[in-house]
Amino acid sequence: xxxxxxxxxxxxxxxARTEVNRARVSRIRSFVKKVELAISSxxxxxxxxxxxxxxxxxxxxxxxxxxxxxxxxxxxARLAARVRDMKPLA
Numbered sequence: 320x321x322x323x324x325x326x327x328x329x330x331x332x333x334x335a336r337t338e339v340n341r342a343r344v345s346r347i348r349s350f351v352k353k354v355e356l357a358i359s360s361x362x363x364x365x366x367x368x369x370x371x372x373x374x375x376x377x378x379x380x381x382x383x384x385x386x387x388x389x390x391x392x393x394x395x396a397r398l399a400a401r402v403r404d405m406k407p408l409a
Contacts, residue, residue: 343385350376354398363405370395370402 321327350373357366374395380386 340383340385343380343383347373347376347380347386351394351398354402358398358401358405361405363402366402366405370398373398 321330350369354366354369354373357369377386377391377395381388381391
């Protein structure tokens with residue numbers, strides 16, 4: 320247990336940041352999951368729309384420091400490739 324007031328403050332700050340960051344990561348995962356569901360359902364239009372919503376969220380995660388830039392770029396690229404390869408419903 321921390322004995323100095325500065326160490327106690329750091330513990331409080333870390334707990335607060337952790338809570339915010341967990342919420343950010345959870346939000347990103349939700350957006351990615353929407354894209355995955357649209358892809359699995361075979362709805363190309365919904366998948367494109369969901370990808371359009373997910374990409375900015377991933378990049379905001381990079382800006383917030385909860386994701387590495389390359390990780391977010393890789394996720395976007397892989398999702399975009401899967402959406403691009405979908406057959407449009409005729």
